[in-house]
Amino acid sequence: MNTTIRILRYGDYDAMQKAGSNIPATNSSNHATSTAPEWPLWEVFVRSKQGLDHKHVGSLHAADAAMAIENARDVYTRRQEGVSIWVVESKYIHASNPDEADSFYEPASDKVYRHPTFYDLPEAIKHM
Amino acid sequence: MSYQPTVSQLIHLADNALILGHRLSEWCGHGPALEQDIALSNIALDYVGAARNWYQLAANQINSLQDKAAFPLNAQGEATEDTLAYLRDAFDFKNFLLLELPNGDWAVTTLRLLLSASYQQLLLQQLSTNEHADVAAIAAKSLKEVTYHVRWSEDWVKRLGDGTDESHQRLQAAYHELWPYIGEFWENKLALPIDIASMQAQWLAKINQVFEASHLPQGVLPTWHQTGGTEGIHTEHLGYILAEMQFLQRAYPNAEW
Structure with missing residues (x-):
């Protein structure tokens, strides 16, 4: 039986994909990284200490919410960055369209009276 | 009379942490996904950190002994965490055999971690209330880390057991490979101040709860088991670990960088 061995070099994959060439399937049983891209993407929000709000810190891949939280713990809080983690699957985040930035955000730029900067705040009030 | 840990007990605790930590560190850069790679590297570092604490405590004890020359010493004639980690041979190591076995596949790695971390x-729960302040403090610190290791490995074992046919078969194979090594946990040959009987019952209940969720048959404590680690009789794998881990110190003694 004749077997053709094709050696793939860096960059070949992309070129073959564009040319519609048949890319040899990777054997998933001994090539574990092939499972990773199938995991959905999650956005991670970390609260750095009590009383502050959760901030977006990045994204990661995970099979489900439980794994996403563990992965977030391992990837984003290993230097004491947080005390609480939220994760949400990226597909559930709906974003404004950058093309509409003019109509969305420009109108606010000349309406300075919307800022509460004309009030005198007591010294005791912080975080305003 | 208040409890004083023996040097052998401390070295046993340290060796367990160091050898498992070293094994897990072998996954660094080879994890199945970036996130899991980082997770395992974190866990490996937890164990290496715990090993340092136990070795330091052991070194303090050794340095107060009359015959400390029985242990590896540095140029100043002192035992340190480094001399204990880098200058002992395989027959001086007292870790459980389970921990020196090769990583195998993801199923072996995660199941071994579950068996050991549980x-x-x-x-550590028992040692954290020990009357010896240093032992209790190290145990309490490590306990928090190990609690996460249990959670992480438990999740993976369940995922593999409840996953595809192949992942289940691999978990099954891992179980058959590792189970003969768990008996060493309950020998307590070094007479650690712990209640082995209650630990054994709790451990088996915990493991079987995970096995049930993983569709594995319930584990029964083996009537025969692999043994020898705590007495320095090891598998052939430990020598290879030490060869890699100790190479620099052996080839270039007291090297600094």
Whole structure:
């Protein structure tokens, strides 16, 4: 039986994909990284200490919410960055369209009276 | 009379942490996904950190002995965490055999971690209330880390057991490979101040709860088991670990960088 061995070099994959060439399937049983891209993407929000709000810190891949939280713990809080983690699957985040930035955000730029900067705040009030 | 840990007990605790930590560190850069790579590297570092604490405590004890020359010493004639980690041979190591076995596949790696971390968790719970302040403090610190290791490995074992046909078969194979090594946990040959009987029952209940969720048959404590680690009789794998881990110190003694 004749077997053709094709050696793939860096960059070949992309070129073959564009040319519609048949890319040899990777054997998933001994090539574990092939499972990773199938995991959905999650956005991670970390609260750095009590009383502050959760901030977006990045994204990661995970099979489900439980794994996403563990992965977030391992990837984003290993230097004491947080005390609480939220994760949400990226597909559930709906974003404004950058093309509409003019109509969305420009109108606010000349309406300075919307800022509460004309009030005198007591010294005791912080975080305003 | 208040409890004083023996040097052998401390070295046993340290060796367990160091050898498992070294094994897990072998996954660094080879994890199945970036996130899991980082997770395992974190866990490996937890164990290496715990090993340092136990070795330091052991070194303090050794340095107060009359015949400390029986242990590896540095140029100043002192035992340190480094001399204990880098200058002992395989027959001086007292870790459980389970921990020196090769990583195998993801199923072996995660199941081994579950079996070991569940034991460690119960052990450290008991040591954390020990009357010896240093032992209690190290145990309490490690306990928090190990609690997460149990959670992480438990999740993976369940995922593999409840996953595809192949992942289940691999978990099954891992179980058959590792199970003969768990008996060493319950020998307590070094007479650690712990209640082994209650630990054993709790451990088996915990493991079987995970096995049930993983569709594995319930584990029964083996009537025969692999043994020897705590007495320095090891598998052939430990020598290879030490060869890699100790190479620099052996080839270039007291090297600094």
